[in-house]
Amino acid sequence: MVPAETTPATPALPLARLLGHTAAALQAVRAGASLNTALARTPEAARPGTQALAFHALRWLGGAMAVRARLAPKTPPADVDALLLTALALLWPEGQPPYAEHTLVNEAVAAARQRAPASSGFINAVLRRFLREREALLAATAGDPRAVFQHPAWWIERLRRDWPAQWEAILRAANEHPPMTLRVDARRATASGYVERLAALGIGAHAAGGQAVRLERPRPVTQLPGFAAGEVSVQDAAAQLAAPLLLGRRADGAPWLAPGARVLDACAAPGGKTAHLLELADIDLLALDADPLRLARVQDTLRRIGLAARLQVGDAGEPAAWWDGRPFQAILLDAPCSASGIVRRHPDVRWLRRPGDIAALARAQARLLDALWPLLAPGGRLLYCTCSVFKDEGQEQIDAFLQRRPDALHVADPAAPGHLLPRPDNRPHQGATDAGDGAGPASPERASMDGFFYALIEKR
Numbered sequence: 001m002v003p004a005e006t007t008p009a010t011p012a013l014p015l016a017r018l019l020g021h022t023a024a025a026l027q028a029v030r031a032g033a034s035l036n037t038a039l040a041r042t043p044e045a046a047r048p049g050t051q052a053l054a055f056h057a058l059r060w061l062g063g064a065m066a067v068r069a070r071l072a073p074k075t076p077p078a079d080v081d082a083l084l085l086t087a088l089a090l091l092w093p094e095g096q097p098p099y100a101e102h103t104l105v106n107e108a109v110a111a112a113r114q115r116a117p118a119s120s121g122f123i124n125a126v127l128r129r130f131l132r133e134r135e136a137l138l139a140a141t142a143g144d145p146r147a148v149f150q151h152p153a154w155w156i157e158r159l160r161r162d163w164p165a166q167w168e169a170i171l172r173a174a175n176e177h178p179p180m181t182l183r184v185d186a187r188r189a190t191a192s193g194y195v196e197r198l199a200a201l202g203i204g205a206h207a208a209g210g211q212a213v214r215l216e217r218p219r220p221v222t223q224l225p226g227f228a229a230g231e232v233s234v235q236d237a238a239a240q241l242a243a244p245l246l247l248g249r250r251a252d253g254a255p256w257l258a259p260g261a262r263v264l265d266a267c268a269a270p271g272g273k274t275a276h277l278l279e280l281a282d283i284d285l286l287a288l289d290a291d292p293l294r295l296a297r298v299q300d301t302l303r304r305i306g307l308a309a310r311l312q313v314g315d316a317g318e319p320a321a322w323w324d325g326r327p328f329q330a331i332l333l334d335a336p337c338s339a340s341g342i343v344r345r346h347p348d349v350r351w352l353r354r355p356g357d358i359a360a361l362a363r364a365q366a367r368l369l370d371a372l373w374p375l376l377a378p379g380g381r382l383l384y385c386t387c388s389v390f391k392d393e394g395q396e397q398i399d400a401f402l403q404r405r406p407d408a409l410h411v412a413d414p415a416a417p418g419h420l421l422p423r424p425d426n427r428p429h430q431g432a433t434d435a436g437d438g439a440g441p442a443s444p445e446r447a448s449m450d451g452f453f454y455a456l457i458e459k460r
Helices: 015-030 035-040 044-059 061-071 078-091 101-115 117-132 134-140 145-149 153-162 167-173 191-200 239-247 272-280 292-305 355-375 395-404
Strands: 181-184 205-207 212-215 232-234 262-265 284-289 310-313 328-334 376-386 408-410 418-420 452-459
Touching (some): 015 035, 015 078, 035 044, 044 061, 044 078, 061 078, 061 117, 061 134, 061 145, 078 101, 078 117, 101 117, 117 134, 145 153, 181 191, 191 205, 191 212, 232 272, 239 272, 239 328, 239 376, 239 452, 262 272, 272 284, 272 328, 284 292, 292 310, 328 355, 355 376, 355 395, 395 408, 395 452
Parallel strands (some): 262 284, 284 310, 328 376
Antiparallel strands (some): 205 212, 376 452, 408 452, 418 452
16 A cells, blocks of 8 residues: 655655656556555655655656657657656646756756766756746647546546546546545544544544544554554545445344354455454454455454454455355455546556456456355345446446346445545435444535445345
8 A cells, every 4th residue: 555645845865866766666657567566666765755756746647748749759768758757747837846847857857867867968958948838838738638637548538438427527536635534443432532532632634424534634644543553544435335335234223234144355455344344343254365465464454453354365256266165144345446436546547557457357347246146145245346437347347247147136225326436526326324324414524535336236
């Protein structure tokens, strides 16, 4: 997980060095590595500053690429191009440049002398020309979707097809700084009580529905009271809908799942939803994940909050290798997806994905649904969710599954929102309830959630 985003400030290291590390990270992303992986290769002392600059550069990379194509039509070597694009993105006017223009140019040239000495004159000339001709260059790229919306053209077109009335708002939201939202352990405290605790320490926050608390500004978890003891965890409010949806309540208010019910978290890592399920109910939970290293993170999370589940390494799409034959009363399938709903938290995703990835991911999701359905007991429920805003991974996926499975019933639970769009005015559909409390109308604090899809399916 990338640490909580911070706002660039006076760097602890020389800016030229940070620009060099940021260019290296950008070059790695453009070559197919995640920003997480690139940051892990960055020297520890430079990591916070590099992360802040990389987030900014990736958010405005589309404009930088469009302008660079005009200023230098012949693509420079990868290392030089990465530094040039980093500087252009940091100078992009809509992004509110984090440093003075002359400082950025001078330090980018200094970084070039360290990174690719022969390119320093070229970098200097291109950046200064951009500043001189900026208005004309911006006007010339006004017809380039990359420059206008800061996303690949294929991504923009897919959103336009899926959400003809909302696509522009979704793209704008993707370049905003995301809030830092916490989940308070319901066994130990309430959201309002934790807000008061933070206020006593001078930390601004407000309750955001259920057990969610939204901080006024991101901060390291080491500054959060009770984090080390497991009293609070970092989890966006949209992701906090999963556990209460799956656990549910009957019409008479009684828990839908009896104590000790067998529950499967089919793609459990990194463990946020696993932990939330255990905080809310006394269940027999199997946490499954195909990646043993990622499954170890689930164990670390459970150890911090003081709860336990059975952990199993295995491919959810191949139950014969790990299933003991006993059915589950509930299954959570947080399926691998494009992550298109959390781009504001992971701005590298838009540049890592390729057009063919969505169809491949949709096939993988269908495979998981079909493989896990036989493991569910009659009368049991499966909650399918993705952190995607693409309909191929959401409603269209579930529509196709329901056509294949006559014993599957889409539960019309008012708390199950279907597609949640990452827009400032986003709301689950009318009648939805706050996550975790089981009653009451949707609160206005639900605005600015991550993009998600939820569908609750019952086995007849």
